[in-house]
Amino acid sequence: MTELILSDRAARIGLAPNAAAKARAQALAASGRTVIELTSGEPDFDTPDWIKQAAIAALAAGETKYTAQAGTLELRTAISEKLARENGLAYPAAQIIACGGGKHVIYNAFAATLRSGDEVIVPAPYWQSFPAMVSINDGTPVTLPTLREAGYKITPAQLDAAITARTRWLILNTPSNPSGAVYTTDELTALADVLRRYPHVWVLLDEIYEHIRFDDESRTHLLTLAPDLADRTLIVNGASKPFAMTGWRIGYGAGPAALIGAMTIVQSQSTSAPSSVSQAALAAALRGDQSFVRRSVAAYRERRDLLLDGLRGIDGLQCAAPQGAFFVFVDCSALIGATTPDGKLLLGNTDFVDYLLFGHGLAVVDGTSFGLPGHFRLSFVADRDAIIEGVRRLAAAVAALSRDTANTRAPRAETTEAAS
């Protein structure tokens, strides 16, 4: 067989961990086991019918051709209106690009700006595609681990200490996947104060979970608090999470015209503009009735509370209540060093996650995949029964551990994989 030689850039990355966790769970299920999967990273609702109808109408009207490389003017105008209406920000269409998902916005931004060895600060726990997209574009991800006690948020001092002359970007993802952390107005103000001292550092503000929030507080946008940062900030958002449109592959970025222009060139020479039909659907979604978003957030909140209630009763696990997104990030470090009923010593979070899957039929994603070992991520995008059964299995798994040795032995040094 002819050997496949990977490019240097492809060799630096691997399959996204939740895809890998899902694949393992499905392999186990195929062998006849019942597996509860709390790994999902996408809404389980269908796209609202009126958004589908807008797509059908676009097809019927012949919107089946290439569009402008940065997206149709209609969509970019709808995005501009959304940013003004919901965020109080003024972005003309020339400062907006539509891409094939929020992920693609980020990819285009790094492809357009990173030079070999440029550093990108990635607070951990992180969405694993952040460091992977830095690496594939020749950058160097600089991980900033956060603490549960700090709500999994970086502090101004941490940011200050991490910035070097090679730092190009800081990634801020609020609400965060996987921790659900939301930066407060005061915290954003304090980070902005640090950033002001380093005018060479740009901010990639990933707001994809903007609407999936449980804290009921009104939040001031970073760029309202610090409008002077607008000329070096890229806002990333999309249709996937608010409108349950993950399969439509449509997202957008808003930023300085020069950056948007450079990203448009990258896009024009790689994928071209996103699907004309998805663009029409997103324009309709942004302009239409937003009650679907409110209803789905209310459903996520109920499931979050159900999961948190169950977790509270499990001795040995600790977590902060997520303020947004649809995950709970659980600290299981107290269980490292415990022994399973069949005599296996848990040397790290990946051993614990394997034990949950193979011992108790519960699939979750390990913290190492998010750059913060000693944890795992539970998704509450699952039906009530799955959450209840998942919590029951988790409690049974923890109760069955022998913990005389827990945390008394040095856990195996768990590396944070840049990509897996």
Ligand code: PMP
């Ligand atoms: N940012 C974060 C933090 C995410 O979790 C995701 C999806 N998992 C995305 C961006 C991208 O979503 P999409 O490409 O579907 O818009």
